[in-house]
Amino acid sequence: MKKTEIKRQLVIEKIADHLLANGMKEASLRRLAAAAGMSDRMLLHYFVNKDELLTAALILITERLIVMLEGARLEQLPYPILLPHLAGMMKNPQIRPFLRLWLELVSLSSGAEAACHAAAQQIRDIFFDWMTAVLKVEREEERKPLAALAFATIEGLVLLDALDSGSLIESALEGVKMQNR
Amino acid sequence: MKKTEIKRQLVIEKIADHLLANGMKEASLRRLAAAAGMSDRMLLHYFVNKDELLTAALILITERLIVMLEGARLEQLPYPILLPHLAGMMKNPQIRPFLRLWLELVSLSSGAEAACHAAAQQIRDIFFDWMTAVLKVEREEERKPLAALAFATIEGLVLLDALDSGSLIESALEGVKMQNR
DNA sequence: TATTATATGTAGCGATCGCTACACAATTAT
């Protein structure tokens, strides 16, 4: 009797792909159904409503993100090295869709959508925890503050990236170098 | 025969207020019309379509932002002082709506809406120019890179703020202090 | 004053949205 459950999982995978590729603004039930290769009617057979579907897909996305960051784990780097490294990761076509989607979720979560807010917060935590683990510090009490600072800065760069502000990003990274000279 | 033009300006003011107060997601023609105290039919009498209306309102908003930042001009501050100062400004109820709206515009501009993209880029430039002017540097070649870095960091804090991540913001500011000790 | 242009209201079109009612086939359980 688990055939339904298997199908459900398959659908969730496809919806997650679609969300990462196209963002939340293309996420009407009919479009999502097309992406999953079925009718909207069937989507609502597997999921009680759109919100539950989105929640499931966003949870899968966060799980994928965890796996990906786990795979990208590297030896600890000190702040001035870590930041340009992260800026490079930001352009990685495997990671970039997560950042874009996350930006959209943050913006949406200011409003109503409960699923978006929860997902946005969870993705924030995932990124921050990873950043905390990968930062090399001289004294442990520096870890959390510097990780938070690196996180905030990278987010700012993500925002600039969404606005095609490449030169500003380069300038900011230049600023990091200057600061730690 | 300028009565129409006067009315137009009045409408633009009210729409701008509404956008700052409620964001872009509540910006259907009918809602905007209610905010302007008229019917949607009349809105489309004064403006050829929704896009033109939004563009006009967003332009007014950027003008207001310029005036506000001009008023908030302060003597130049060095980076480690400027950043917490900006973080404080971020919570100012006069400025916060601009930041929230700007975040939403950036997210929207990744997609289609032309008006949003243009407005988002312009607001970015306004903030960055102001940041550049208000930063105190020891050598002039530091100005642009450090302003860009400060800008990116503040934007990251805006993002965190939209997610109710107050403690992360505090940590990040603590990180700034540590870095410049 | 007569004519023309501008201002405002009512109603609704066609598209899309999330979602549901109804019908029927396929599978499973008894």
Next chain:
DNA sequence: ATAATTGTGTAGCGATCGCTACATATAATA
């Protein structure tokens, strides 16, 4: 084999969206 449960398709509801046709009132111009 019969009954009950589960899967799938068609059609459409009511709401909202941006926008428009049509009508009339008001004002500007001749």
